[in-house]
Amino acid sequence: MPEFDCEKPELAFKKTGGLLPAIAQDYLTGEVLMLAYMNEASWEETIKSGMATYYSRSRQKLWKKGETSGHMQVVKEIRIDCDNDTVLLKVDQIGGAACHEGYKSCFFRKVHDGESLVIVEKKVFDPEKVY
Amino acid sequence: MPEFDCEKPELAFKKTGGLLPAIAQDYLTGEVLMLAYMNEASWEETIKSGMATYYSRSRQKLWKKGETSGHMQVVKEIRIDCDNDTVLLKVDQIGGAACHEGYKSCFFRKVHDGESLVIVEKKVFDPEKVY
Numbered sequence: 699m700p701e702f703d704c705e706k707p708e709l710a711f712k713k714t715g716g717l718l719p720a721i722a723q724d725y726l727t728g729e730v731l732m733l734a735y736m737n738e739a740s741w742e743e744t745i746k747s748g749m750a751t752y753y754s755r756s757r758q759k760l761w762k763k764g765e766t767s768g769h770m771q772v773v774k775e776i777r778i779d780c781d782n783d784t785v786l787l788k789v790d791q792i793g794g795a796a797c798h799e800g801y802k803s804c805f806f807r808k809v810h811d812g813e814s815l816v817i818v819e820k821k822v823f824d825p826e827k828v829y
Numbered sequence: 830m831p832e833f834d835c836e837k838p839e840l841a842f843k844k845t846g847g848l849l850p851a852i853a854q855d856y857l858t859g860e861v862l863m864l865a866y867m868n869e870a871s872w873e874e875t876i877k878s879g880m881a882t883y884y885s886r887s888r889q890k891l892w893k894k895g896e897t898s899g900h901m902q903v904v905k906e907i908r909i910d911c912d913n914d915t916v917l918l919k920v921d922q923i924g925g926a927a928c929h930e931g932y933k934s935c936f937f938r939k940v941h942d943g944e945s946l947v948i949v950e951k952k953v954f955d956p957e958k959v960y
Contacts, residue, residue: 723861781935784864
């Protein structure tokens with residue numbers, strides 16, 4: 699039997715001034731797609747809707763991922779970490795790309811010898827045609 | 830040929846008050862192990878030493894992962910995201926466990942129906958014997 703914790707998930711929004719990091723990971727391949735932030739309202743909306751919903755720090759508002767691009771994230775599983783201050787979403791990335799620059803993952807650049815950056819992925823879409 | 834970016838990796842420490850989130854991922858399985866924070870000194874130490882080094886927000890000092898437990902993280906690859914404000918470390922997790930509670934991953938709890946938490950992993954070590 700799985701071990702149940704009787705408590706409701708209580709995320710530590712207060713500890714961090716209201717925002718927690720949320721990692722989105724491809725639910726099939728394990729690839730890390732992006733990191734964004736959640737406030738309590740975006741956490742509740744994610745739970746309710748089953749679609750990844752973040753808080754945009756630049757626009758200062760709730761951000762349903764894919765609302766502009768159509769590249770939504772269907773939430774398949776949610777994990778929270780031991781400190782209750784990071785969320786991990788296992789998602790089905792609609793359109794195959796999470797990054798606004800057209801790549802599957804926002805982590806498309808590798809640090810080479812600590813000194814330069816190499817693009818190690820291929821673009822999935824042309825951002826100029828989507829945004 | 831891979832596409833090189835001539836710039837040195839310039840992380841956006843200034844944008845965020847000096848700390849950036851860093852995700853540690855198992856370099857073989859893709860499992861997300863933990864999220865911690867880096868300041869500029871820990872970033873430089875990670876590059877220099879090849880061992881994951883974070884900044885402990887609670888202890889307010891550089892934190893070489895595994896310095897107490899022996900569960901160090903050998904950095905196999907570093908990615909940075911499109912906004913230069915998140916680090917992804919692909920690591921070889923020494924001892925097979927990243928979490929101070931004894932699990933491989935800090936994300937050992939799954940949110941069930943949005944209402945409760947289920948422990949979905951097995952302990953790798955007994956924390957009382959390590960710390």
